[in-house]
Each structure stands twice: as C-alpha cells, then as structure tokens.
Amino acid sequence: MTIVSFLIIGWILTWFKFDQTFIQAFQELFNKTITRASYYFIFFCFGAVGDIVLLVTGRFTEYLF
Numbered sequence: 001m002t003i004v005s006f007l008i009i010g011w012i013l014t015w016f017k018f019d020q021t022f023i024q025a026f027q028e029l030f031n032k033t034i035t036r037a038s039y040y041f042i043f044f045c046f047g048a049v050g051d052i053v054l055l056v057t058g059r060f061t062e063y064l065f
Helices: 002-014 018-030 036-057
Strands: none
Touching: 002 018, 002 036, 018 036
C-alpha cells in the first residue's frame, strides 16, 4: 500500500518538474546519469521500505482498511 502511495507522490511531483530537478541533482552529486525510470524506482524503493517497516511493526493491516 505504501508503495502505491509513494509512486503516486512521485507522479504528482513530476507535474511540478521535480523529477528533472532530482535527476540533475543526482547527477551533480554522484556523477551518475539516471533516467526517469530510475526516479520512479527510487520512489518504489522508499515505498517498499515503508511497507516492510509497517509489516515488522505489526501495523500493516491497519492501513489496508
């Protein structure tokens, strides 16, 4: 559930050109070129970590209903 939320947040942020800013900042900081797919993959990973935290703490079912 958190994965979907983070992907939606990433999608909404693209309306404000945050993806271009993030990609440029990542390139300048780490000297690595990433694409928009990598941008969404990073949001996917944040959401996956959030789901794992909810699962470990036992609060995962609270957010399903």
